[in-house]
Amino acid sequence: MERFRSLTRSIMGICLVAIATLLVSCSSGGKAAVPTTYSADQLSQIAIYAGSIQRSKQRLPELAGYIRNKNWANIDNFIHGPLGDLRTSMNRLAFQLLPADKAYVLATADEVSADLEAMSAAVGAFDFDRTNRAYVRFAKDLSTFTDLVPTE
DSSP states (O other): OHHHHHHHHHHHHHHHHHHHHHHHHHSOOOOOOOOSSOOHHHHHHHHHHHHHHHHHHHTHHHHHHHHHTTOHHHHHHHHHTTTTTHHHHHHHHHTTSOHHHHHHHHHHHHHHHHHHHHHHHHHHTTOHHHHHHHHHHHHHHHHHHHHHSOOO
16 A cells, blocks of 8 residues: 555656646746837946047048058058057947947948958058058948947
């Protein structure tokens, strides 16, 4: 008789575990709502990255002067020095954005990066026209990027 009770308890325990598993797996878990506005913390982080990007943008006239004077060493040093962290800052900023904004900002960041790479390649070839065209595209795309950054 004792053996029968033990067997019954084991079977009931297994049934309860199976039912609980079934209920949990079939339930519709609540989906997290996608935020539609930026929190103060997000805006603070965005402002940090945007400030770094803005400081790089403010130094573009210096780079333009190096290009105008065909100062290849300074152009290359500028691209890999002061502008060296630009790609990282743009990507970090983009990942702070809401999903609706993130894709377009990331695409613009990729364009800015491609412009920098094209400028670097043109500098390596000592090609003034290609360097100048890449600079113009870079400056335009960087301005577009900074215009996309939310402030509130």
